[in-house]
Amino acid sequence: MTRAGRLGVGIIGAGKVGPVIGAALAGAGHALTGITPGSDEERVEAILPGLPVLDALEVVRRSELVVIAVPHDDLPGLVAGLAEIGAWQPGQLVLHTDPGYGTDVLAPAVARGVIPLAVHPAITFTGTSMDLRQLAHAYAAVTAPAAVLPIAQALAVELGCEPVVVAESDRAAYGEAIAISTEFSRSIVAQAAALLRDAGVPHPGSYLSALAHSTLDQALTEAGSAGSADAGPSAATIDG
Template sequence: MSAGRAGRLGVGIIGAGRVGPVIGAALAGAGHALTAITSGSDDDRVEAILPGLPVVSADEVVRRSELVVIAVPHEQLPGLVAGLADVGAWQPGQLVLHTDPAYGARVLDPAAQRGAIPLAIHPAIVFTGASSIDLRQLAQAYAAVTAPGPVLPIAQALAVELGCEPVVVAEEDRTVYAEAIATATEFSRSIVRQSSDLLTRVGVDNPGGYLSALVRSSVDQALIEGAGLRGLDGDDTIDG
């Protein structure tokens, strides 16, 4: 199977939070046909992003779709995949893609055992749920892809169709990858919140706006410095 298999597919979305509808919108923008989505906590927002898309049960999404995108909370993913296997939902040759940073393709084994093709793609952005913002971020982002060797080109092609630059992460490295993602996001949020609180205490009316350029430039500088460190040979040292 080649990357061409990911050509034009009927795509169903399981998970109607911040991630699933935006992934659906990105794939629709790449020419795929959306089939259905499950219900979520804010169906009105989903309707605004994906107007007219049928809202059905998870097993019905699977039945209707050639590509199933699963974007659910981390703790729900294994049970969901196994439960759909128990009711015989997965179909031979069907593509199954999840977006969780911590899992590789093996979490999709219950689907793969029934002939489905397992793919793990994590776009490295913080989804806001606002399609215009998130789609713009996707176009500037990388995505971690993990899949069995013969179908890895399909995962890479789908990442490109999302707007991302694919980076292969081995199955056994997904836990470390997820730790890196969590460290970057949680630390950044914590520091910005602390700084905003301090600025509010000294009378700055718009601490978010005040910090915006500072934080962005600081992060850009840190990324430049980090790239420089990775470029050093093993025998090089850094003077303090």
Template structure:
């Protein structure tokens, strides 16, 4: 780590998440050393103009902090593969953004001296600069060994998030909660807009926009800290 606390950051994963996380960390003063190729280079360049595009092994070799933002099914194999190539460096920080894993998935990197961190910002990424504003109003699940937990929390803050510690053993349950919230919301909204379109309502998404947002805000306000589901039937009609 540099004396001023600034890091050379490399990103593995150029989908919707990686470039936005990189931009957030760059905004906090860190230097971007490279990102792996993606399927939409124009979008990535719009967010990270001029950042070198290099392969994953080179990202790992050059970086003091490696951010891994790849699909869930690819993460374990990627980490292990880079370990076999000798790409991980002693003392470097390796951070992944997957909700379903803690730091155990980073064990091959840790075995070679890297410091494992798991930080999942709880937003739905669009892959655009809009996400930077969303990050500033969001939370992030943070999992790390106790000795380096403050580093993970500090990086979450630098991304714009409020860190919330999630234990390693609780990451599967955390991932289930995230999946329930996102997938159920998409399914229900898709069903409702389909019904409205079927009866001739133009722009059904726009029609439901205020209703859905206000209903979700109300549900979040009513949410029981113990996880109980609040009664809501009829609330949007009868007040």
């Protein structure tokens, strides 16, 4: 996006993801309009100082781009509820960050004339400024109608990520892959640490750090080598 394309951006969702996305877009020159309330006001204030805290309807009313970063199960109801009260505005950009959904989940907003975008940065968010450095080395899955796909890709780049196109029909599989990689890794490390603790090893998390990182790096290298052998002309596209 050019500097002439700066947007007023509102954030729905004040968990670990929304404030970081807002900070990244603000760093790219966009103007933040507000964020919905969250349970950790101090953390949000630390990363987005002085940003107005508004209800979702007011965030939508003030914004040209609405970023929705809410739990997976809450997303459909939120989008539909705002549609029912006539909140969405024709021509408004609406972007959600959930890995398991494409743009179909935004259908109630699309019926009101919005432009649907799905952008998922592939990192584990901490909700702190450290995430901004992670974004600079991350990929982001982008899904959008063909006519507006460049907008989704440009926003991913502005977050600091390399965009990878994932087809609407593949978003469920993509979401499952993300869940497996995060939940399984966390579970295995926790189990190993518990066994080491039972064996009398002090500070099991620190003990496992080098082993876990080197093993993961090797596994990722092997996965990348296997993927490159099968990749077609565009390795930056995941399609059905």
